[in-house]
Amino acid sequence: MKKRKIVIAMTALLMLGGTAVYAAAPQIKGTIQNFKYVLNGKAWSNSGKPILVNGQYYLPVNTVKEATKTNITIDKAKGTVHIGEKLKExxxxxxxxxxxxxxxxxxxxxxxxxxxxxxxxxxxxxxxxxxxxxxxxxxxxxxxxxxxxxxxxxxxxxxxxxxxxxxxxxxxxxxxxxxxxxxxxxxxxxxxxxxxxxxxxxxxxx
CATH class of the missing domain: 2.60.120.430 (Galactose-binding lectin)
Structure with a gap:
């Protein structure tokens, strides 16, 4: 299996609920994983690739958003990751x-x-x-x-x-x-x- 090494800036940890607050971090090395996705027991096509960093796997925000039908938006100005429903209607x-x-x-x-x-x-x-x-x-x-x-x-x-x-x-x-x-x-x-x-x-x- 071929793997490509990249350098990324880890700015957020994804959670499936609430609002996460993040701050800029130093650049670290990660490796793209050419995994296939299985969603609810069936093969699922998505262009986003997992990244392996220090033994932990990270998924692209858009991949998680599409698979779980959970809204995830990033507010760079406020330094927050909004997950799920917003508190204010x-x-x-x-x-x-x-x-x-x-x-x-x-x-x-x-x-x-x-x-x-x-x-x-x-x-x-x-x-x-x-x-x-x-x-x-x-x-x-x-x-x-x-x-x-x-x-x-x-x-x-x-x-x-x-x-x-x-x-x-x-x-x-x-x-x-x-x-x-x-x-x-x-x-x-x-x-x-x-x-x-x-x-x-x-x-x-x-």
Whole structure:
């Protein structure tokens, strides 16, 4: 087995929970290991290679993130590695949102106790494009069907794969929670011929 020696700066130890704090360390020597990955009993292809340093194996952050579906982000300015959900919830409207046959509205027929909500218009297929930017672990959506029963489909737009399909009964509010680790864009589709669907500003990332 061929091995390549490299010089790396070890700045963080990966853990599967919480927040790790790190500081710059002297450069040390490591060796790339050409191992094959097995994920949940099946062969798994990933370009990240383990590195052997002083008898300890280290995996690339992106490899661990993809395999475990656990969000890992590094904040160089603060010197922290964030793993899993963030303590502070971030409203979805704090990040970029794009609309197709949907829009923000302040119509008090839909807003209730809120200043504004996202409204997906009935009789049209509507899409709300959320852009978490691959920095969050979870997405929580608070939705309600108005006028008629509706079907909501949520997709990982990066890979064009369906995450969840949900039937929402008329005048019923539902909360949907999804693991969105590593996702840059999520599409919320409201199928045509349903009622008006409202997404409330309490929806958030964490």
């Amino acid at each position: 971030t409203p979805i409207l704090n990040e970029e949102v794009n609309y197709y046959n949907a829009a923000l509205t302040r119509d008090d027929a839909y807003t209730g106790d809120f200043k504004e909500v996202i409204l997906a218009k009935k009789a049209y297929s509507s899409s709300i494009y959320l852009k978490p930017g691959a920095i969050y672990q979870s997405l929580v959506l608070d939705v309600s069907a108005i006028d008629k029963d509706s079907t909501i489909i949520i997709k990982n737009r990066d890979k064009k794969e369906e995450l969840k399909s949900l039937f929402v009964s008329k005048e019923t509010q539902e909360q949907i929670e999804l693991n969105i680790s590593g996702m840059k864009e999520v599409e919320v589709i409201v199928e045509a011929n349903g009622g008006n669907v409202v997404i409330y500003p309490t929806s958030h990332y964490k």
